Amino acid sequence: MANIDDVARLAGVSKGTVSNVFTQKRPVRREVAERVLQVAKELNFKPNYWARTLSMKETRIIGLSMPAERAKFSQFHMSLMNGVLQVCYDHGYRLLVNTLTPDYQGESKHITTNPVDGEIFLDPEQQDTRLDGYTDSDPPVVVIGRPPERYQSRVSYVDNDNEAMAEQVTRYLLELGHENILFLNATNERTVSADRQRGYQKAFLQAGVRMRPELHVFKRLDVPSVDYGYQTLKDVFSNHISFSAVITDTDKVALGVYRAAMELGISIPQDISVFAFSDNSVFAPEFNPPLSGVSLNSEELGREAAALLIERIRDNSAPVIHKIIPSHLVLRESCRPWTPPSNT
Amino acid sequence: MANIDDVARLAGVSKGTVSNVFTQKRPVRREVAERVLQVAKELNFKPNYWARTLSMKETRIIGLSMPAERAKFSQFHMSLMNGVLQVCYDHGYRLLVNTLTPDYQGESKHITTNPVDGEIFLDPEQQDTRLDGYTDSDPPVVVIGRPPERYQSRVSYVDNDNEAMAEQVTRYLLELGHENILFLNATNERTVSADRQRGYQKAFLQAGVRMRPELHVFKRLDVPSVDYGYQTLKDVFSNHISFSAVITDTDKVALGVYRAAMELGISIPQDISVFAFSDNSVFAPEFNPPLSGVSLNSEELGREAAALLIERIRDNSAPVIHKIIPSHLVLRESCRPWTPPSNT
DNA sequence: CTCTGATATTAAACCGGTTTAATAAAGGGC
DNA sequence: GCCCTTTATTAAACCGGTTTAATATCAGAG
Structure with missing residues (x-):
């Protein structure tokens, strides 16, 4: 592809002028500018992005x-x-x-x-x-x-404010009378998980209800969200750990919970309540029953x-x-x- | 930030050698390489992406x-x-x-x-x-x-193969006995819409069933998918245009159709069948009833x-x-x- | 008519790397 | 010990723009 020197030569100006025509940082006589633009069009010239970046130190x-x-x-x-x-x-x-x-x-x-x-x-x-x-x-x-x-x-x-949010959700469930609240948190590594865990604990503390540590679970990175919800619910159930409400990290995890519950003959919300930290407002209302969640304003x-x-x-x-x-x-x-x- | 000249000077080599240490395109004596790397680390030098790009003509x-x-x-x-x-x-x-x-x-x-x-x-x-x-x-x-x-x-x-797919879907519905099939296509501008329209028409032609043009609708760019499904269904209904099946562009459009149907007291699939060109296999099964669709392998x-x-x-x-x-x-x-x- | 200031243009330096072509050093064969 | 390769290194050219500083042009003021 043609470069700025080619254009300058054919237009009979210096490369600095050609540069000014394109960058418009310095005035150029109208007729000169038109001639340059004309030549540039003929040669299909465009300023090279990386050369410009190199000298301007800005990539946009x-x-x-x-x-x-x-x-x-x-x-x-x-x-x-x-x-x-x-x-x-x-x-x-x-x-x-x-x-x-x-x-x-x-x-x-x-x-x-x-x-x-x-x-x-x-x-x-x-x-x-x-x-x-x-x-x-x-x-x-x-x-x-x-x-x-x-x-x-x-x-x-x-x-x-994930901590406050988790606290609010947990309090909501506690106030509904649930005391054994299973929390399917995100992966342990993420800071958001720690924040939500803190909020969850805080709500228990404030309500004076004992929190059972075995009801707080982290996701493993290698298991898909739906499987995480599905499998954890089944595991908890088969270990005879009792709970009456579940908070999930995303709506996909909630989906897994719904499916496991269906298979286990547990009905939502009669037998257990489910709440998801999910911003997905499009499909959540279509869950059966419609899924309660949060609006994150993502x-x-x-x-x-x-x-x-x-x-x-x-x-x-x-x-x-x-x-x-x-x-x-x-x-x-x-x-x-x-x-x-x-x-x- | 330090540049390649700084490194070359402090390491007592030429810039070409420094370049070779990093690009590894030419052999460099182990001890020289180590010295260069050492100096580079001290100066926190990294080859400049844009300069490299400019001379290599490759951006990756x-x-x-x-x-x-x-x-x-x-x-x-x-x-x-x-x-x-x-x-x-x-x-x-x-x-x-x-x-x-x-x-x-x-x-x-x-x-x-x-x-x-x-x-x-x-x-x-x-x-x-x-x-x-x-x-x-x-x-x-x-x-x-x-x-x-x-x-x-x-x-x-x-x-x-959108044409074949649309044909297959339409034929499926025709074979189920549906003759008035509403097709909520994507926007008119997209080539995929034309392909699917062709497949839709072809199926009618082959089945020897008359296709009613008013049952084929394009989406408008400015209306959200869910609204598109919802509103079109309501419009078609209030215009007393009869139909017994709907093909939608996406699962969101199908969602709109589901909601409108619910409000209109039309039940799916008893009264109308719904089919979506949707690759979303996660939520589609949760629709009530579970939504038939296609797998696009996106x-x-x-x-x-x-x-x-x-x-x-x-x-x-x-x-x-x-x-x-x-x-x-x-x-x-x-x-x-x-x-x-x-x-x- | 000369000087001043504003406007337009340019040659050269610069951005920071890679690559080429020349050269030096090191090893191997005889 | 000499010649021939092979391996390492370097100075200089190059990638393709922008920017600086110097210079030319022109208008208006005095």
């Missing part, structure tokens, strides 16, 4: 990164992404999804600077290494979710994160901000007041 | 583009993306999601070369302009879905597209390929043989 690209192990985007992620993309679009940024592992990126053959102006981190984990060695001279980062404490003073994040999370990041890219001295996006309970028909078991 | 980035108007990713897109990402990951590519409009990218201030090694196009439309002026010297493109005929000789694509579509593209990036003379990913019907409980209306 925002990164999106997942923790190493996780390969797949969930509905929740997609919702976040839609929010992020909306803001990117408004500000002329592209979005670079990076799922390469630290291992890969650590091989000397592949070590490079990060090709973005800033980055959004998804699903922070307690032992997350992505922020190790992060300094103010690196491209700015915004986390969606709560990063580990050790990074919080240095990095902005956007999150729901798209708003994404939008806010992107906005914060772009702000920070513009002005690297912008303050570190921790923004909480409001969430609220959406009660449908999967929870009922506790009643003593009908048969022995 | 794959683009993903949506048609201009559409801003949001659906579940189907996400599934595709997961497939694409999987292959990207295997081959060390990042994925650049580009939702900027041709307008934006056409402003002379923003005109640049495309910063990717190759690109995947989603949701091709009949009047799609993205491929205008595409030549072999541009980064290769693979389309997911069927591009307009005029491009097919030049560009590879991966698709389901992740496979994504994987195959990415594989084809990377192949083409490696070898620009690789042939243009049109790959059909198999799909099949998944029958659940939302369709029944036709019975004459119970009441007049």
